[in-house]
Amino acid sequence: RISVCSLSSGSEPPSSPQVVEEGADEEDEELSGAEDADLRASSGRGSLLTRRGITLRVLLKDGLVEPGDGILSIHYLGKTFVGDLLNDGKIRWVETGQIFNSPSAWATHCKRLVNPAKKSGCGWASVRYRGQKLVQYKTTWLHKYQPSADMSLISEGEDDEMGDDDEEEGKTTMLVEDKNKNVPKYSCVCLDRDPHTLVELSAFSAINRFQPFNVAVSSNVLLLMDFHCHLTTSEVVGYLGGRWDTNTQLLTVLRAFPCRTRLADKDAAPAVEEEICQNLFMRGLSLVGWYHSHPRGPALPSLQDIDSQMDHQLRLQGSSNGFQPCLGIICGPYYHGNQGVASTITPFWVVPPPEQRPNDYGIPVAVEVTYVQDNFLTTDVLNEMMLLVEFYRSAPDLVQFSQMWSPNTSILDKIKVCYNFSSSYIHKQTKHNIHFHDLQLTCSLR
Secondary structure, eight states: OOOOOOOOOOOOOOOSSEEETTTOGGGGGOOHHHHHOOOOOOOOSSSOOEEEEEEEHHHHTSSSSSOEEEEEEEETEEEEEEEETTTSEEEEEETTTOOOOSHHHHHHHHHHHHHHTTTOOOHHHHHTTTEEEEEHHHHHHHHHOOSSSSGGGSSTTTGGHHHHHHHHHTTTTTTEEEOOOOOESSSSOOOOOTTTTTTTBGGGGGTTTTSSSSEEEEEEHHHHHHHHHHBBBSSSSEEEEEEEEEEETEEEEEEEEEEEOTTTTTTHHHHHHHHHHHHHHHTOOOOOOOEEEESSSSOOBBBBHHHHHHHHHHHHHTTTOOOOOEEEEESSOOOSSSSHHHHHHEEEEEEEETTTTSOOOOEEEEOOEEOOSSSOHHHHHHHHHHHHHHHHHTOBBBTOOOOOOOOEEEEEHHHHHTTTTHHHHHHHHHEEEEEEEEEEEEEEEO
């Protein structure tokens, strides 16, 4: 599959440092200076500290770590975050200048930018000081100052770092066969499957999550995408352009950009992608997703599709380290298991795998989408349809529209039914019309 364009929407850093306390685990919150002093005065060096007592301030005070710029880091699902360790034990995120009171607060904030479903950050096992996990410095502190201490007194050990949410995710990352269907569901780990194995989508509610963003898709996008997928018996791919509003958490898909190339044609792919990138830039749009077809199969993601979607989601994060969703859409135009003659359209997203098992497949989930009817069919869409017709006109895998789709319906009639949803406003609002002819499709202006 051709790679996605490296585009992202930037975000301005805050004008002044902000102290962020979100996501701190109860046992991982930093003690105040007074609490720290009281604790040491009452317990002494020889007494055992509580789980909350072993903090970055303690490690700094006893010389196990030193303050410095860029010496803290988090690596999560292909993204790297860098932080400064301040003299008071707080963390300053280099990207934005935000101040965090604890490792878990910083880790939770960063991980939620990549994976909004993340509940906690597992800070002490996620944050590294000069390349080594902070939790190892806690262990060193205990061995040095409290050698008789039970290792469970470490505020967050390796075992604790899994967290309830990761255990929950771990239970839903394995494939098993549904007895009533040939499509497997996610409920257990299976990494040795055929990459073309189709996977049934989960609902966000089924994995105890909320959909982290809203999606609105233009009817023109649906029309062009479905048209592209109907033209050929081979799999096609294209990109989606639109806008992401961080305030309303709304992803608006405004344009489809079909790739007029063969999936195996690696030589032509860069030029096609460059053209799409320029079209996005000229229209002031961002890359917000991709689509592809399963011409004669169910509109469900394969294991390969899940990997591709996860890769696209990570690429769209860009350099801003801000969350931006990437929508995947699968179109199944000629699957006889579809209800009626219309294509099955499946918007989906992938919940990342647990960080303890980064090589696992993510969990594909169905995305609820609102389809917005456009007032007119744009010239851009019509031009794109004509270019697609020219591209496939002489191809050996061009659909033969005179053939029968069912005993009483030809493929041409099937396609007409698919576009009935748009005819009511296309004919009323514009002078453009789509004419379907036997054996080939042409788009013309009245």
